[in-house]
Structure formats: C-alpha cells, structure tokens
Amino acid sequence: MFLYSKNFDEQKAKAMKGLRKALEEGKVDEDIISLLEKINSLENYFTTSSCSGRISVMEMPHFGDKLNSVWLGKWHREVAFEEVMEAVRRHRSGQLWFLVRSPILHVGARTMEDAVKLLNLAIGLGFKYSNIKSVSHKKLLVEIRSTERMDVPLGEDGELWVSEEYIERIVDIANEQVRRFKGKLKRLEEEIEKLRN
Amino acid sequence: MFLYSKNFDEQKAKAMKGLRKALEEGKVDEDIISLLEKINSLENYFTTSSCSGRISVMEMPHFGDKLNSVWLGKWHREVAFEEVMEAVRRHRSGQLWFLVRSPILHVGARTMEDAVKLLNLAIGLGFKYSNIKSVSHKKLLVEIRSTERMDVPLGEDGELWVSEEYIERIVDIANEQVRRFKGKLKRLEEEIEKLRN
Structure with a gap:
C-alpha cells in the first residue's frame, strides 16, 4: 500500500489548472514562479500550494487563532523599518505579533521513491x-x-509593549532571515533539475 | 520499496536499551515517561528521541547557530518571571533569545501503514x-x-532591548502555550491505546 499516488496525472492536471488561474489573478508570490515552473516541468512532481516566505505584522485575538487574525502588513521580501511601523500604528485590538515564516512548498510526488528523492534533496x-x-x-x-x-x-x-528601537532591531534580524531563505530557494531552483528522469 | 522497516525488532531492542540507559541517568523529561512507555508497549512502534516541550533563554552568536549557543535557562514546565530574569541576568555576549518549543516525539514504525495511523492520530x-x-x-x-x-x-x-514588564508579558504568553501543549500530550497518552493491535 501507499507506494504511489493513484491518478497522479489527473491530480497534476487539476493542480496545473489551479496554478494557471492563480497566476492570472496575481496570487502567486512572484519570486518563486520560476521555481514552481521548474518543478512542474518534471514528470513525477507537481506543486499544490506554496509561499515564498514572509515577514508580517499580525493582530489576533489569541495566539494561534488564525481564523480571527488580521494582517496589518505582509511582505515577501526584506522590509524597511518605516513600513513595519506603519503597520504597527494600525493596531487597535487583540494581540499584536511580528512574524517571520520560512518558505513552504507542497509538492505532489508520483511514487514514494520520488517523494523521498525530493525530501533528501x-x-x-x-x-x-x-x-x-x-x-x-x-x-x-x-x-x-x-x-x-x-x-x-x-x-x-x-498598547505597544516595546520601543521603536526594539522594532528596528528585530526588523534587521528578520531581513537577515529573509536573505538566508531566499538564498536557499535559489539553490533549490538550481539543483531541482537533478530530479529529471 | 519502503513499505516496512527492515530489522524493526532489532531496531526497537536497540532503542529500548538506549531509553533504559537515559532513564537511569535521569535524561528523559519526567512528564513524558509514561507516554513513552505506553508507545513502546505497542507492538509496531518505538520511541527514539523526544522532548516534552520547553521554555528557554538562550545566548547564541547568530540566529540558528546552535553549535555555539548556550542555554542560560531551560524549563520543561511553566516558569516564574523571576526565574527567567535570573537567566537573562547571566547574559554576557552574542544574541539573547527567549524561546518556546513544542513537544517533539520521534517514533519508529514497523510499516508505512503503522506510520500513517500514528500520523493521523x-x-x-x-x-x-x-x-x-x-x-x-x-x-x-x-x-x-x-x-x-x-x-x-x-x-x-x-545589552537588554526590552523592559522587565515586557518579559513578564511574554512569560505569561509562554506559560499559556505550555499549558496548551501539556494538554495535548495528555490527550495523546489517553488515545495512543487505539493503536494497539
């Protein structure tokens, strides 16, 4: 059991239709479009959902309550201190968080062997x-x-619990993290060709 | 391929020997010992490494540089503000971070079907x-x-970038997270019996 995806080609066709629609509507993070295209050009893989990584300022009633959370600012790139402050100034209620999230790509694989190859790469x-x-x-x-x-x-x-100087410092650290994960995405794009049959 | 672990019983025996040694040396987080024992009493599973979740204060040269990082304080439970401050006051160099990590359990499974059952539970x-x-x-x-x-x-x-009041607030949030993941561990311990053959 579970050795291969049933109806892989059908699944891939459906995912590609969804991707084309998302591209037309400008809903795909621009800087990973070429990586997604390379993965999808491989016979045994297709992308389902993906995020190129982001910095954000978020307001939420409680930690983890995504349903009722509101993004006051969201950037898939390095960000300027002043941009973050503009978002922070829009805060009114709930808990206010500064977040960094690494890129996430979900990739369907034809067989377990294909899945493990990609995982290890x-x-x-x-x-x-x-x-x-x-x-x-x-x-x-x-x-x-x-x-x-x-x-x-x-x-x-x-109410703000931290100083503007503190926000300036964490923005620096966040931008360093963005540079690091963008570098990893670039290397993945270079190396993904290895998975071509 | 990859349908089942080769030499599962041999692997499990080895892991159980390691666990007994760790238990004797007091190296296992106390509040998950009974959960580990329940998992290991199941025919098709064994635990390899695990952490019951923690709050910590850590000093590191750069973010992610675990090799050169030093724990100034580490607690597998809710923590008092003053305990955290004692750790913070020991800080001398590098970046100082306040961290919460959820529990992590690594569990070997006999077959892919067993692995997926545990994953879904x-x-x-x-x-x-x-x-x-x-x-x-x-x-x-x-x-x-x-x-x-x-x-x-x-x-x-x-140099400290934040106020003591701020640390008090994040300690509250961290303790709320600890209560939440301890509750999940408890439910897992109650439900794990479902995986018995």
Whole structure:
C-alpha cells in the first residue's frame, strides 16, 4: 500500500489548472514562479500550494487563532523599518505579533521513491524542516520548509509593549532571515533539475 | 520499496536499551515517561528521541547557530518571571533569545501503514506539524510535533532591548502555550491505546 499516488496525472492536471488561474489573478508570490515552473516541468512532481516566505505584522485575538487574525502588513521580501511601523500604528485590538515564516512548498510526488528523492534533496540544501506531509492512497505530499522563523509579541489592545528601537532591531534580524531563505530557494531552483528522469 | 522497516525488532531492542540507559541517568523529561512507555508497549512502534516541550533563554552568536549557543535557562514546565530574569541576568555576549518549543516525539514504525495511523492520530489531537520525518529502507520515522512556538530577541552583547514588564508579558504568553501543549500530550497518552493491535 501507499507506494504511489493513484491518478497522479489527473491530480497534476487539476493542480496545473489551479496554478494557471492563480497566476492570472496575481496570487502567486512572484519570486518563486520560476521555481514552481521548474518543478512542474518534471514528470513525477507537481506543486499544490506554496509561499515564498514572509515577514508580517499580525493582530489576533489569541495566539494561534488564525481564523480571527488580521494582517496589518505582509511582505515577501526584506522590509524597511518605516513600513513595519506603519503597520504597527494600525493596531487597535487583540494581540499584536511580528512574524517571520520560512518558505513552504507542497509538492505532489508520483511514487514514494520520488517523494523521498525530493525530501533528501531539500534537506541537503538547508530546508531542514522538510518532511512527508501526508501519505494516503490518494496523494503523496512532500513539504519543503526551512528553519527561519520569528514570533515576537509587540503589544495588546492598542498598547505597544516595546520601543521603536526594539522594532528596528528585530526588523534587521528578520531581513537577515529573509536573505538566508531566499538564498536557499535559489539553490533549490538550481539543483531541482537533478530530479529529471 | 519502503513499505516496512527492515530489522524493526532489532531496531526497537536497540532503542529500548538506549531509553533504559537515559532513564537511569535521569535524561528523559519526567512528564513524558509514561507516554513513552505506553508507545513502546505497542507492538509496531518505538520511541527514539523526544522532548516534552520547553521554555528557554538562550545566548547564541547568530540566529540558528546552535553549535555555539548556550542555554542560560531551560524549563520543561511553566516558569516564574523571576526565574527567567535570573537567566537573562547571566547574559554576557552574542544574541539573547527567549524561546518556546513544542513537544517533539520521534517514533519508529514497523510499516508505512503503522506510520500513517500514528500520523493521523497525532494530527487529529492537535499535533498539527506532525509528519513522516524520514523514510528509508532502514527506518520509518514519524515526528509528532505541535504548533506552539516563540522566538523573541531580548538583547545583544550584554545589552537588554526590552523592559522587565515586557518579559513578564511574554512569560505569561509562554506559560499559556505550555499549558496548551501539556494538554495535548495528555490527550495523546489517553488515545495512543487505539493503536494497539
């Protein structure tokens, strides 16, 4: 059991249709489009969802309550201190967080052997949190994910708990993390060709 | 390929020997010992490494440089503000971070079917970052992991960037996260029996 995805080609065709629609609507992070295209040009893989990594300022009623959270600012690139401050000034209620998230790519694989090949390539290129996300008779899904992350509480209910100088410092650290994970994405794009049959 | 672990029983015997030694040396987090014992009493699983989750204060030359990082304080439980401050006051050089990490359990499974059963049970109980960590002809490894996490920069090279009031607030948030993941561990211990043959 679970040796290969059933209806892989059908699944891939459906995912590619979804991707074309998302591209037309400008919903795909621009700087990973070429990586996604390279993965999708491989016979035994296709991308389902992906995020190129981001810095954000988020307001949420409680930690982890994504349903009711609001992004006050979100950037898939290095960010300027003043941009972050503009987002922070829009805060009114709930918990205010400064977040960094590493890139995440979900990739369907034809067989378990294909899944493991991709997993090992990604881990070797520094995507150390990569894993096999789900295994079912329907789908084999590899998650490519890196370690960069920040979760910094900034304030609550309109009150700021930290100084502007502090925010300036964490923005520097966040930008360093962005540079690091962008470098990993670039290397992945260079190396992914190795998985061509 | 990859349908089952080769030499599962041999691997399990070796892991159990290692666990007994770690237990004798007091190296296993006390509050997950009974959970580990329950998992290991199942025919098709064994635990390899595990952490019950923790709050810590860490000094590191650069973010992610674990090799040269030093724990100034580490607690596998809720923590008092004053304990955290004692650790913070020991800071001298490098970047100072306040961290929360969710529990992580690594569990060897006999077959891919066993691995997927455990994966789905864990995800259903709130361990949403659970995954299949590695798949090889040698071993099938499930990682059970939850979402709670904090990564907060506190200062650098002996200088503190935040106020004591701020540290008090993030300690509250961290303790809330600890209560949440301890609850998930408890539910896992109650439900794990379902995987008995």
